[in-house]
Amino acid sequence: MKKITVITCAILICLFSFSLLAMNILLNKASAQGILYWGSSGSEVRLLQQTLKRWDYYDGPIDGVYGGGTFTAVKEFQRKNGLAVDGVVGPETARALGLRIDGNRPAAAARGYTPGNKGVSRSDDINLLAKAITGEARGEPYLGQVAVGAVILNRVENPSFPNSIAGVIYQPGAFTAVSDGQINLPPTESCLKAARDALNGWDPTYGSIYYWNPATATSKWIWTRKVKLKIGKHWFGN
Amino acid sequence: MRNTVIVVLVIALAAAGVWGYLQYQEKNDYYTFLDNQFQRMFYDLIGSVETITTDISKLLVSSQAKENIVLYSNILMNAYNAQENLAQLPIRHGDVTKIEKFLSQVGDYTFALAQKSLSGDELTEKDINNLEQLQSYAMELGQDLHELRRKALKDVVWKNELRNEGSKKLNREAEKENPIQVKFEKFAERMVEYPELIYDGPFSEHAIQGMKPRLKGEKVSKEEAQKKVIQFLGEGTIEKVEKRDDARGRIDTYSFTVNPKNKAKGQQNPIYIDISQIGGRIVYMLNNRKVEKANISAKQAINKATKFLKEKGYKSMIPMFSLKYDNVVVINYVHRQDNVIMYPDLIKVKIALDDGGIVGFDASKFLTANYERDIPKPKLTPEEAIKKASMRAKIEGKPRLAYIPTPSFREIYCYELKATYKGDTFFIYINAETGEEEKILKVIKGENGTLMI
Numbered sequence: 001m002k003k004i005t006v007i008t009c010a011i012l013i014c015l016f017s018f019s020l021l022a023m024n025i026l027l028n029k030a031s032a033q034g035i036l037y038w039g040s041s042g043s044e045v046r047l048l049q050q051t052l053k054r055w056d057y058y059d060g061p062i063d064g065v066y067g068g069g070t071f072t073a074v075k076e077f078q079r080k081n082g083l084a085v086d087g088v089v090g091p092e093t094a095r096a097l098g099l100r101i102d103g104n105r106p107a108a109a110a111r112g113y114t115p116g117n118k119g120v121s122r123s124d125d126i127n128l129l130a131k132a133i134t135g136e137a138r139g140e141p142y143l144g145q146v147a148v149g150a151v152i153l154n155r156v157e158n159p160s161f162p163n164s165i166a167g168v169i170y171q172p173g174a175f176t177a178v179s180d181g182q183i184n185l186p187p188t189e190s191c192l193k194a195a196r197d198a199l200n201g202w203d204p205t206y207g208s209i210y211y212w213n214p215a216t217a218t219s220k221w222i223w224t225r226k227v228k229l230k231i232g233k234h235w236f237g238n
Numbered sequence: 239m240r241n242t243v244i245v246v247l248v249i250a251l252a253a254a255g256v257w258g259y260l261q262y263q264e265k266n267d268y269y270t271f272l273d274n275q276f277q278r279m280f281y282d283l284i285g286s287v288e289t290i291t292t293d294i295s296k297l298l299v300s301s302q303a304k305e306n307i308v309l310y311s312n313i314l315m316n317a318y319n320a321q322e323n324l325a326q327l328p329i330r331h332g333d334v335t336k337i338e339k340f341l342s343q344v345g346d347y348t349f350a351l352a353q354k355s356l357s358g359d360e361l362t363e364k365d366i367n368n369l370e371q372l373q374s375y376a377m378e379l380g381q382d383l384h385e386l387r388r389k390a391l392k393d394v395v396w397k398n399e400l401r402n403e404g405s406k407k408l409n410r411e412a413e414k415e416n417p418i419q420v421k422f423e424k425f426a427e428r429m430v431e432y433p434e435l436i437y438d439g440p441f442s443e444h445a446i447q448g449m450k451p452r453l454k455g456e457k458v459s460k461e462e463a464q465k466k467v468i469q470f471l472g473e474g475t476i477e478k479v480e481k482r483d484d485a486r487g488r489i490d491t492y493s494f495t496v497n498p499k500n501k502a503k504g505q506q507n508p509i510y511i512d513i514s515q516i517g518g519r520i521v522y523m524l525n526n527r528k529v530e531k532a533n534i535s536a537k538q539a540i541n542k543a544t545k546f547l548k549e550k551g552y553k554s555m556i557p558m559f560s561l562k563y564d565n566v567v568v569i570n571y572v573h574r575q576d577n578v579i580m581y582p583d584l585i586k587v588k589i590a591l592d593d594g595g596i597v598g599f600d601a602s603k604f605l606t607a608n609y610e611r612d613i614p615k616p617k618l619t620p621e622e623a624i625k626k627a628s629m630r631a632k633i634e635g636k637p638r639l640a641y642i643p644t645p646s647f648r649e650i651y652c653y654e655l656k657a658t659y660k661g662d663t664f665f666i667y668i669n670a671e672t673g674e675e676e677k678i679l680k681v682i683k684g685e686n687g688t689l690m691i
Contacts, residue, residue, distance in 0.1 A: 112660075113659070113660045115659075115660050115661030115662040116661070116662070141508070142507070142508075142510070142524070142526040143495075143510040143524060146524065157440065158446065159338065159339040159341075159342030159343055159346070159441040159446065160335040160336070160338045160339040160342070161325065161338065162321070162322060162325040162326070163318070163321070163322070163342075167322065167325060167326070170326075171325055171326065171331070172326060172327065172328040172329075173328060173329075173330065173331065174331060190526070193526060193564065194526075196563060196564075197524065197598070200561070200568050200586065200588075201584075201586055201600060201603075202522060202524060202586075202598070202600050203522075203602065204485075204510065204512070204522065204524075205485075205487070206485055206487025206488045206489060206602075207448050207487060207488055208487070219330075219332065221330070221332035222332075228485060228486050228487045229483060229484070229485035229486065229487065229493070230482075230483045231482070231483075
């Protein structure tokens with residue numbers, strides 16, 4: 001006896017959740033197709049009630065819930081306008097009511113030329129560059145920070161490196177601050193300024209594409225580069 | 239009691255084990271994901287190099303200009319893709335730098351040839367020779383990549399490459415045996431005889447070297463240079479001048495760090511200044527002092543900057559556009575000779591809006607490019623230039639003459655036309671000799687100033 005109760009309960013729970021799911025799908029489908037019926041709710045129903053009220057079919061509250069009052073009013077409207085009397089606002093009834101109930105989407109406007117510069121800005125470049133400088137050289141003198149930014153920009157212009165600021169900064173193994181995640185530190189004020197100066201064309205490195213810290217550099221290869229100048233702890237060259 | 243402890247410990251151990259296993263699985267998922275990315279890049283790289291090889295061969299047998307353009311753009315696209323993919327693989331930069339340069343130049347060179355083809359020029363003997371060499375290098379690179387894939391990239395290998403970057407010392411021995419590095423190194427060695435390509439493009443050999451400065455004059459001594467630095471910054475404003483290491487770059491300089499006088503404690507921002515050894519001209523100056531508020535307008539700042547340049551002997555500079563941020567204004571000045579604007583001769587001045595002081599100066603472009611130009615009479619009249627410009631854009635005002643720089647340091651003598659199209663402003667440059675449209679710049683006007691792209 002106990003067993004049967006348990007099984008029944010389980011079956012009931014299953015059925016219930018299944019029906020919930022089914023209802024959900026059905027409801028989604030209905031609203032997607034733009035059909036309103038007993039039980040619908042939302043701004044579209046509110047719009048329907050307002051319209052019906054204006055035309056004296058409906059005198060209930062404008063509450064956005066499709067209940068008995070709305071149902072009767074819709075049937076009344078359908079009868080008077082020679083539509084199928086089913087109390088459901090489908091495409092035809094909606095058209096007769098002058099309603100747009102498919103999400104009130106405006107018709108796709110013809111696309112034309114859009115003047116202005118909303119999509120064009122250097123702020124992302126400045127920010128990314130400032131983060132890279134923060135990761136690599138936040139302990140350096142200001143000039144050293146501008147120099148690191150300038151090297152990154154010189155690399156963008158160089159055929160041996162990727163062609164964008166992001167490409168250069170995120171090149172695997174290129175910068176230790178990127179490999180160990182220090183690039184994700186918030187940029188310091190000084191580094192933001194340095195990034196701006198570098199992007200505005202100040203290049204204290206005179207076109208260098210490499211820099212290294214002679215105290216910590218592990219790559220043998222970097223020592224084959226020609227040194228052009230030294231700023232702070234870094235040597236610059238190409 | 240004892241039993242409870244044992245049970246707790248066993249549970250803790252089991253939990254730790256499960257946690258560890260889950261971590262291990264998660265790590266493996268990340269590795270696999272990364273490895274898949276790298277494998278995809280490598281396959282794409284091979285595909286692009288193959289296409290480059292065959293398309294260059296096709297180019298050599300094609301006679302139709304139309305077909306050529308299609309091939310050129312296809313090579314350009316594939317070279318760009320190959321370079322992108324190679325640059326993002328975890329291979330030591332030193333080993334692939336020559337290959338990356340090769341790929342960049344293949345794309346850039348074919349783009350230059352495409353432009354040549356558009357203006358109706360045929361390939362010269364030298365171009366054919368260059369293309370043949372590029373094709374053979376591309377083919378070799380393709381072979382190497384194929385072999386590498388067969389031998390080394392059979393299963394998950396890229397993760398080891400990534401780790402090597404992190405712990406080089408431990409892996410130095412292992413690295414010696416690494417087929418990927420070895421293969422790329424070998425190819426780089428063979429690239430030694432790779433031709434130096436000189437053509438009209440940003441990656442041409444002469445453009446990479448950088449332009450040789452036109453700056454002329456006597457070599458000045460260190461003491462003279464220091465005197466000039468003090469003069470430039472204004473006597474009486476300086477507390478201390480320190481010597482930094484000199485720079486031996488495109489322009490050899492004496493470098494100084496200057497401490498200004500009368501600064502509040504903790505605000506001792508040094509001024510960095512470089513002066514050329516030849517001629518003793520200030521190359522750049524940067525003062526990173528805090529500018530708390532703006533007391534003067536951008537327009538007043540421009541007047542101050544213009545006056546400053548006049549004092550320093552730059553008499554014929556005109557302000558072209560400016561950018562305001564953080565209470566400073568950066569103004570771009572260009573040189574004007576006989577009413578012709580010389581865009582290559584650029585000087586930047588940065589003004590602090592609190593007291594109108596100069597907090598930045600950069601004449602490196604001017605010192606490199608400026609010389610007394612022999613300006614010819616333009617073949618086109620301004621009216622003819624307007625006719626050559628786009629029929630859709632509306633031309634405003636009178637065209638003015640200008641020299642504009644190309645990425646490979648040539649200068650083009652142009653008419654500059656201001657044009658508008660549905661509310662956007664552009665500058666269109668029409669060659670004053672041939673009437674060709676050389677360049678279009680779009681003006682990005684923000685509340686903080688003007689930017690040209």
